[in-house]
Amino acid sequence: MNKIRLTLIACCIFFMNLTMVLAQKENDLDALLADPTAEHSKEYASYAFKSTRIINAHSVEQTPAGVMDMRILHRFGSISGGAYQLFGLDQASMRMSLDYGITPWMQVGIGRSTTGKELDGVLKFRLLRQVVQGSGSPITLSYAVGSTLSTLSWPEPERGNFFSSRMAYYHQILMGKKLNETLSLQLTPSLVHRNLVATRSEPNDIFALGVGGRIKTNARMALTFDYFLVPGKQLVDHNNSLSLGVDIETGGHVFQLHISNSRGLNERQFISGTNGRWDQGDLFFGFNLSRVFTLRAPKMPEPDGGW
Numbered sequence: 001m002n003k004i005r006l007t008l009i010a011c012c013i014f015f016m017n018l019t020m021v022l023a024q025k026e027n028d029l030d031a032l033l034a035d036p037t038a039e040h041s042k043e044y045a046s047y048a049f050k051s052t053r054i055i056n057a058h059s060v061e062q063t064p065a066g067v068m069d070m071r072i073l074h075r076f077g078s079i080s081g082g083a084y085q086l087f088g089l090d091q092a093s094m095r096m097s098l099d100y101g102i103t104p105w106m107q108v109g110i111g112r113s114t115t116g117k118e119l120d121g122v123l124k125f126r127l128l129r130q131v132v133q134g135s136g137s138p139i140t141l142s143y144a145v146g147s148t149l150s151t152l153s154w155p156e157p158e159r160g161n162f163f164s165s166r167m168a169y170y171h172q173i174l175m176g177k178k179l180n181e182t183l184s185l186q187l188t189p190s191l192v193h194r195n196l197v198a199t200r201s202e203p204n205d206i207f208a209l210g211v212g213g214r215i216k217t218n219a220r221m222a223l224t225f226d227y228f229l230v231p232g233k234q235l236v237d238h239n240n241s242l243s244l245g246v247d248i249e250t251g252g253h254v255f256q257l258h259i260s261n262s263r264g265l266n267e268r269q270f271i272s273g274t275n276g277r278w279d280q281g282d283l284f285f286g287f288n289l290s291r292v293f294t295l296r297a298p299k300m301p302e303p304d305g306g307w
Contacts, residue, residue, distance in 0.1 A: 042134035060176035063101035066296030122146035
């Protein structure tokens with residue numbers, strides 16, 4: 001029953017997004033036919049965020065077509081471990097990933113986290129792009145769909161275990177807006193489906209609402225945050241994921257320093273598996289490092305973002 005419900009939800013999201021895209025394309029075509037110069041005068045918002053990730057969360061930014069983004073994420077142990085654990089620096093988990101822009105509006109990514117020995121994959125589509133001059137969408141709208149696969153050894157190998165029990169899936173709608181040169185905000189309604197849960201009382205489907213933002217402080221630095229609210233009592237011993245960070249741009253690199261109550265580094269882990277508490281100092285320092293490589297030169301440049 002859960003699989004049927006998940007499939008229906010995914011289909012509804014897909015057709016809702018498809019309808020919006022077709023409506024937008026029709027409006028753009030009508031405007032272009034009425035005024036052939038309209039498309040050339042249109043300006044799009046660019047760099048609402050400096051990376052395809054805010055901190056933990058996906059951002060509305062896309063990896064450009066023909067570009068590969070190699071990303072290394074580190075998350076150390078809990079600061080509450082004190083001086084004996086060097087405030088968490090003696091312990092570390094990491095995730096390595098590769099994202100590739102297939103087209104200007106579609107990217108694919110794979111990754112592997114040491115926490116849970118999990119593999120993950122994602123497809124992200126940009127459906128609408130914010131227009132800051134001319135007619136068009138007031139927001140950028142994207143859709144991300146991904147899955148995770150645990151490769152941990154079975155704790156009880158003698159019992160009947162199923163490969164499907166290793167899998168989890170997520171769907172996210174990313175709605176972002178660059179309000180001005182300084183401030184960008186994003187809402188991220190999310191659904192995480194876990195094939196296997198710890199107890200029968202826990203649901204397989206977890207609904208969450210994410211919010212994130214970026215405050216640009218100068219040409220090379222910005223303050224960032226992301227937060228995922230899991231409403232109600234869907235999970236036991238769960239705390240909502242809150243992360244605060246600083247982005248530092250250095251040429252082809254984006255260096256992100258952050259602190260979070262989540263140690264997990266993929267959507268299943270930080271949306272449905274966060275146990276740290278800010279009020280008890282159960283926090284994890286970390287950093288993300290992103291380096292992009294152009295593997296295929298674009299046939300024609302994308303429209304300028306305007307901002």
